[in-house]
Amino acid sequence: MHPLDSTRALMDGLGSEANLCVKCGSRSVGLCAPLDVAALDDMSGESERLSLDARDTIFHQGDTARHVYTLTEGMARLTRVLPDGRQSVIGFRFSGDILGFTPAAEHAFGAEMLTRGMVCRLDRKRLEQLFRRYPALERRFLDLCVKELAASQDHILALGRFSAEERVAAFLVSLAEAQERRGRAGPVFDLPATRADIGEFLGLTLETVSRAISAFRKRGWIRLHGHSGIELLDREALVSLGSGDGADAA
Amino acid sequence: MHPLDSTRALMDGLGSEANLCVKCGSRSVGLCAPLDVAALDDMSGESERLSLDARDTIFHQGDTARHVYTLTEGMARLTRVLPDGRQSVIGFRFSGDILGFTPAAEHAFGAEMLTRGMVCRLDRKRLEQLFRRYPALERRFLDLCVKELAASQDHILALGRFSAEERVAAFLVSLAEAQERRGRAGPVFDLPATRADIGEFLGLTLETVSRAISAFRKRGWIRLHGHSGIELLDREALVSLGSGDGADAA
DNA sequence: CGCTATCTTGAAACGTGTCAATCACTGTGG
DNA sequence: CCACAGTGATTGACACGTTTCAAGATAGCG
Numbered sequence: 001m002h003p004l005d006s007t008r009a010l011m012d013g014l015g016s017e018a019n020l021c022v023k024c025g026s027r028s029v030g031l032c033a034p035l036d037v038a039a040l041d042d043m044s045g046e047s048e049r050l051s052l053d054a055r056d057t058i059f060h061q062g063d064t065a066r067h068v069y070t071l072t073e074g075m076a077r078l079t080r081v082l083p084d085g086r087q088s089v090i091g092f093r094f095s096g097d098i099l100g101f102t103p104a105a106e107h108a109f110g111a112e113m114l115t116r117g118m119v120c121r122l123d124r125k126r127l128e129q130l131f132r133r134y135p136a137l138e139r140r141f142l143d144l145c146v147k148e149l150a151a152s153q154d155h156i157l158a159l160g161r162f163s164a165e166e167r168v169a170a171f172l173v174s175l176a177e178a179q180e181r182r183g184r185a186g187p188v189f190d191l192p193a194t195r196a197d198i199g200e201f202l203g204l205t206l207e208t209v210s211r212a213i214s215a216f217r218k219r220g221w222i223r224l225h226g227h228s229g230i231e232l233l234d235r236e237a238l239v240s241l242g243s244g245d246g247a248d249a250a
Numbered sequence: 251m252h253p254l255d256s257t258r259a260l261m262d263g264l265g266s267e268a269n270l271c272v273k274c275g276s277r278s279v280g281l282c283a284p285l286d287v288a289a290l291d292d293m294s295g296e297s298e299r300l301s302l303d304a305r306d307t308i309f310h311q312g313d314t315a316r317h318v319y320t321l322t323e324g325m326a327r328l329t330r331v332l333p334d335g336r337q338s339v340i341g342f343r344f345s346g347d348i349l350g351f352t353p354a355a356e357h358a359f360g361a362e363m364l365t366r367g368m369v370c371r372l373d374r375k376r377l378e379q380l381f382r383r384y385p386a387l388e389r390r391f392l393d394l395c396v397k398e399l400a401a402s403q404d405h406i407l408a409l410g411r412f413s414a415e416e417r418v419a420a421f422l423v424s425l426a427e428a429q430e431r432r433g434r435a436g437p438v439f440d441l442p443a444t445r446a447d448i449g450e451f452l453g454l455t456l457e458t459v460s461r462a463i464s465a466f467r468k469r470g471w472i473r474l475h476g477h478s479g480i481e482l483l484d485r486e487a488l489v490s491l492g493s494g495d496g497a498d499a500a
Numbered sequence: 501c502g503c504t505a506t507c508t509t510g511a512a513a514c515g516t517g518t519c520a521a522t523c524a525c526t527g528t529g530g
Numbered sequence: 531c532c533a534c535a536g537t538g539a540t541t542g543a544c545a546c547g548t549t550t551c552a553a554g555a556t557a558g559c560g
Contacts, residue, residue: 080407082494088407103393108400135385138392143353145395150358152402157330157338159409160453164548195507203410205549210508227506227557244332414516445539455517460540477525477538 047122054192058111058119059100065107067121069099074117075192079200080109089201091155092193094178101127101141114192159203162244167202168212170242172222176232191230297372304442308361308369309350315357317371319349324367325442329450330359339451341405342443344428351377351391364442409453412494417452418462420492422472426482441480 049072052058058069061081071093078090078099090109093099099111099119131138158167176189184190195206195213202209216222221234232238299322302308308319311331321343328340328349340359343349349361349369381388408417426439434440445456445463452459466472471484482488 080403082407082411084495086411086494088410090403090406101396102400103396104400109403131389135388138385138388139381142388142392142395145392145399146351146353149395149399149402150352150354152399152406153330153340153359156340156402156405156409157332159406160338160450161332161336194505200410206507207509207550208548210506211548214508244336245334444537456538457518457540458516460538461516464540 046126047120050119050121051116052113052119053116054113056113058113059107061107061110063107063110065100065102065105066124068101068124068127069111070120070122071095071097071099072118072120074113074115075190076111076113076117077193077197077201078109078111087200088203089193089197092175092178092201094182096182098144114197115190157244162242164202164204164208165212165215166241166244167204168198168209168242169216169238171198171202172216172230172232173235173238173242175230176235188225188229188231191228296376297370300369300371301366302363302369303366304363306363308363309357311357311360313357313360315350315352315355316374318351318374318377319361320370320372321345321347321349322368322370324363324365325440326361326363326367327443327447327451328359328361337450338453339447342425342428342451344432346432348394364447365440407494412492414452414454414458415462415465416491416494417454418448418459418492419466419488421448421452422466422480422482423485423488423492425480426485438475438479438481441478 052074058076059065059067061079073095075095076093076099078093079087080090081087092114093111095117100107102108131141158170162170175191179189193201195209198204199206199209213222213224216238217224219234219237221232221237223231223233225231302324308326309315309317311329323345325345326343326349328343329337330340331337342364343361345367350357352358381391408420412420425441429439443451445459448454449456449459463472463474466488467474469484469487471482471487473481473483475481
């Protein structure tokens with residue numbers, strides 16, 4: 001994977017285009033693709049839809065991991081809290097992504113909505129049964145997991161080696177790509193994450209994120225539309241800055 | 251997972267105590283545990299042992315992912331290179347860990363030995379066949395993968411939120427734990443990674459790592475034994491500093 | 501229309517990076 | 531067994547980027 005894809009893949013998360021909830025989505029793509037009709041009926045019998053507002057919690061860090069979730073609408077953030085209260089945003093998730101899948105007893109991180117939206121949840125024990133009955137489903141989870149692992153490693157690279165502006169540029173590009181891959185084709189993209197959220201994701205303070213965004217704006221690379229809209233005017237510049245082929249090193 | 255386990259779990263990697271290579275290890279633990287004798291014979295037929303010196307490359311970033319490896323002896327580092335030449339150490343691996351498992355066509359990172367050691371390699375196509383024949387094996391890979399993903403997220407947290415000394419403390423503790431879990435019980439642990447390796451893993455320069463280690467030494471927390479031995483004198487202090495319950499925040 | 505969140509901007513402090521010199525270990529050859 | 535060379539580690543001084551703290555500006559909402 002090219003480092004450019006870093007945050008892109010990261011934000012894609014466990015299950016781009018995947019869909020656990022048959023009621024809520026297409027039967028022809030995503031997780032369910034390898035399954036036959038009987039399997040789909042098995043799954044749809046147990047999944048529940050939940051409607052959520054912005055800032056609602058999907059699950060808390062430390063909660064017993066009873067369910068696996070599919071985000072079918074909206075955007076969420078995954079957060080991890082340290083004993084001393086420091087907090088970090090582990091990643092962002094979009095419609096189609098899977099949340100909270102883990103073999104551990106408890107969720108290692110919390111998940112909260114950034115926008116209003118919808119999730120489908122499936123009982124974890126039910127999923128285990130489905131794994132036994134439909135091995136192809138388990139294979140799909142393994143592929144997604146390895147993919148997300150690669151994305152996490154790219155994010156580690158970014159956090160360890162990228163400057164503030166490089167990180168913000170990579171983030172903006174990947175945000176745009178994530179939304180494009182989900183059909184939002186317009187020049188203006190949603191930016192539901194606050195500067196604080198972005199900062200906690202990128203290992204920066206909210207002020208530093210703001211300064212980077214201001215710098216891009218002053219260079220004519222982006223245009224802001226209110227507090228939750230952003231337009232990429234010079235995508236090339238952002239991609240170049242955010243992909244680690246910076247002119248400074250090389 | 252407690253943040254304390256951050257680097258520990260990370261360094262554990264895909265497959266603590268796992269063993270792909272039947273010739274080289276026990277049949278009663280690790281990856282092969284869920285398999286029966288027939289499966290083990292299937293696997294042992296195709297795995298090869300390779301002996302490697304320090305600094306030898308196991309595989310390069312970008313290589314076609316033809317094999318999956320088990321590190322049976324020694325310590326290795328995983329590295330990822332950016333287009334501009336910046337490099338980052340993604341993680342360290344110890345005997346028993348699995349290397350290079352990916353559903354992608356190419357290895358996303360390179361692997362090099364830090365010490366002399368031994369690896370077993372299994373043809374990837376063969377592994378795919380084994381997955382089909384022994385679903386339990388695939389399930390084990392999925393569990394390991396999710397575990398490593400959680401570890402990566404903890405590392406992301408550390409890179410984004412920890413100070414230099416906190417990161418180095420966490421690293422030293424996890425290194426000791428990784429070696430203890432593999433049987434090395436003495437007070438002096440191997441530290442085959444150079445300051446530069448550690449720095450690239452923790453997102454720091456080698457000088458900053460050196461300064462942190464010197465600071466710990468001057469506080470009486472550790473004692474160095476040559477260039478590759480380290481003794482933890484005040485483990486509590488290191489654990490406390492490295493687990494994010496620092497007195498500074500809270 | 502005004503309140504509140506969020507964002508922006510500035511100035512100063514701090515931590516880490518950079519560059520450079522010296523030191524210490526380790527392995528080699530005398 | 532010791533001296534030497536080479537690599538890695540340490541330490542210092544300074545520069546730079548990011549954080550911190552503080553003040554205002556802007557957008558969104560009731």
